[in-house]
Amino acid sequence: MAVKTRRYSARDVTVLVAGLGVAIVVNVGLVWGPTLASVGLSATDWTGIGPIGWIGGRNYHDLATTYPPFWSAVRNNVLWLGFLGLVATPFGLFCAVLLDRRLRMSRLYQSALYMPVVLSLAVVGFIAQLVLSSDYGVLNAVTGLHVDWLGDRAVNIWVVMVAAGWRHVGYVMIIYLAGLKAVDPALKEAAAIDGANERQAFFRVVFPTLRPVNVIVFVITVIEALRAFDIVYAINKGRNGLELLSVLVTENIVGEASRIGFGSAIAVILLVISLGFIVTYLAQLFREEER
Amino acid sequence: MDHRPPLSRHTSVPSSVPPSVPSSHTISRRSLFLGAAAFGVPAVLAGCGSGEPAQKAGGGSAAAGLGTVTLGSNASDEVPKKSLEAQLKAFTQATVKVNTVDHNTFQENINRYLRGTPDDVFTWFAGYRMQFFAEQGLALDLSDVWRDIGGDFTQAFKDQSTGVDGKQYFIPSTYYPWAVFYRKSVWREKGYEPPATLDEFTALAKKMKADGLIPIAFADKDGWPAMGTFDILNMRTNGYDFHVQLMQGKQSWTDPKVRQVFDTWRGLMEYHQPAALGRTWQEAAQSLAQKKTGMYLLGMFVAQQFPEADRDDLDFFTFPEVNPAYGTDSIDAPIDGYMVSAKARNVDGAKALVKQLAQASSQNIATKLDPGTLASNGKADTSGYSALQKRGAELVSKATHIAQFLDRDTRPDFASTVMIPSLQSFVGKPDEIDPLLASIEKQKATIFR
């Protein structure tokens, strides 16, 4: 310690303290502080106006016992995670591997796949209506079916997950593509000389070196699944089979309803699940680093 | 509650304002007089001075007007926006600065908006949805404005503008009734007649089905249109008073009377357009316009989905009688209008503005530009009404009770987090009534504490 501090002049220390200080104040003040406050609010019956009454765990109790959308939201978030993790993410990786060779028009393919990522809420919701409306939508018109894609609780969550996957694939693809570009070509050549076919070369040689990228993609997938919000919100505000935890929070605390305490309780549950993943992930990341 | 409005004007801001004009005269005259009388002068002037700045803007000179009033408006789409702009043109007492936020966002944000930095005047809805915010102390008492404009409005409008404390907090602008709409040409061709009772209604629906029409257009993707069906069935079956009490959380949802409503509804379900939960009301209205469906229970705004040329072909009847005890005495006819926020900076200007917007002349502009609305002011000129508007006004005048629509008659948290999902659940599975009603009642208990 003594050696290190000697290296820094007084001016250096000032610069460091100022820079990091601002970062910490902004981060703690605007992100962690409010988060902790929400945990506190979840034990109250606050409506946003008037006095704040302490009610302990009653919101959590009500949530689990009398609020039907809650459990469907939990179920949907789990499905969402499964779908993104098992279908969309691997497909994104697959596309990235295909695109990671000297292909003509590669850039065009990349742009096409990535395009949904940059679209905003309103566009995606509108496109969903365009394609999936049971009376006027393109899908029914083309297939001759009469399926209520968006209104039937048995099918709408699957359809929407495909739409979510539509966006997720491009995202994952671009990240893996970046990772693959960074892999030393000599490695692949060495594998080829050893007589490995392309698949073997990928799984035995390339994939293991992608480990850091894999970790990031894993986190992004988990977070996207837990934070999933805008597609269902644009389609029907996340009701009728499309409930998600993030939407229920929004519905209760952002909308006119203003059930701040109750909504905060849902937010806290979402927070606990997220933190579970975040901590596991970060712990692993740093254990690795120590090696 | 015992507080009678006429004599008590206890909100501090308004009481300081009206006397200000005469008193500023007295002050100046007296100060002149005292100035001549020497000694006491500085103290008296200082005392007066503290009360004066607020009056300068208003009382200074009549020509300068009342300064600037801000108006928070949810009229974001073309027609309502133009209508409001036209109405504001006639207002010369103050400069109006309009803050337009799209309708949906405005509604979502209302709580934060009113607690944060609200505009002086803002667009809102009558009934419980107004009372809810007035009760929280977020709205300004407009009883004195009502004393001036009251003569132009019927008691029903005044009631819908009155808070639980008996004071008025709302200024009605336009409204629109809900009824069952149909295309005259289709009905003429097939020989259909407007039904007077539920049995006739069912028989008519059956006949339409046999004729290859989908009898009742229906959509509930956005969650609120089904509320209209619930409202009218409940009012027809159990009467207005029961409906209002149910909305205010004073009746049980597991009451057999409520069950009866859902039973009736379920009986009608086979005549409703299927796959309603994936359809927007606009799409349902289009099916009516394209003669694929026979009739549609909706607000008068359905007219906006019809091309100009087809609008004369649109007609309606009020939902038929279900229980002879109540006949067809009640309808939904939500009123849109204005409130003044408790935090208003320019109270004089705000009150002048809402008074102007309440005038028949303002509302004539609104009903002319927007064919789906009616004027709330009794002195408004109805000669310019379209045939549909005339029929609408007639319908409303015949109704003994006017409800505001489910999401305006009950707590906003109950309407959005309980009723929307519950009604959608019913529409999806009409047979599971009892568990649904039990669930609503349980959730109600966590909200109306």
Next chain:
Amino acid sequence: MSAVPARRRLRPARALLHVFLALVALGWLLPLALAVYASLRPYDETARLGYFSLPEHLTLGYYGEAWTQADLPRYYLNTLIIVVPAMVVTLLLASFTAFAIARLRVPGRRTLLIVFTAGNLLPPQVLITPLYTLYTLIPLPAWLSDSQSLYDSYLGLILIHVAFQFGFCVFVLANFMRTIPEEINEAALVDGAGVWKRYWRLTLPLCRPVLAALATLEFTWMYNDFLWALVLMSSGDKLPVTSALNNLRGQFFTDYNLLAAGSVLVALPTLIVFQLLHKQFVAGLTLGATKG
């Protein structure tokens, strides 16, 4: 044109690859193409015939209408006022923090990195209510915010974007900076360069590709955000362009084809930015992958 002759012979596998990728790309673009198609047709027509039908009339009129009716120029400007400073500040603050964490061995750096990174991963809805209350309580001078508080001000939105996005950038930049050879630092130390100089003159220039990649991503995210604006703004004329689209959605009548035109216009800037920075984006987004 100058392709090597050997690559011109398309092997069947390669042809198959192209067919597959072309199909996927087509599938990905089709919904967007439909939106554009709808934006070129009158509402009456699509309402009558459905969206999957041959056109009777095609018109660019909706674009003009969306442009003026939604007042797009003003909202683009709002977005610019919010997103550009937010992006610049985020990258500056994050790169300095990452520099301190990755290169300077400041005490507690691991805790800091965990706190910052985890903060970015929180669901934004968790923060809303306390953040709103906090914002209404922080006064600002009138020249900075006409609401005289952080609530309903550009600055408020900029701050929350910075606070929320900063964690991710720190994470990515710290990972990248670790891969910069230690010798550069050592050499600078011998020269006696101060912390600021080592950050600004020696480290930052090497981070250009990552910064470009992050700028693209952050631009997209901040540009598309509507939640913060929804919650922390109350003046309609200060909202970012994503919210302006809602002005095309009526209370009772929504012309979806007009909305489609508006959506296309609103989506254009992010598409353009991505196309412009595409090369740097893919090259820069190494995210700490091991380089050979």
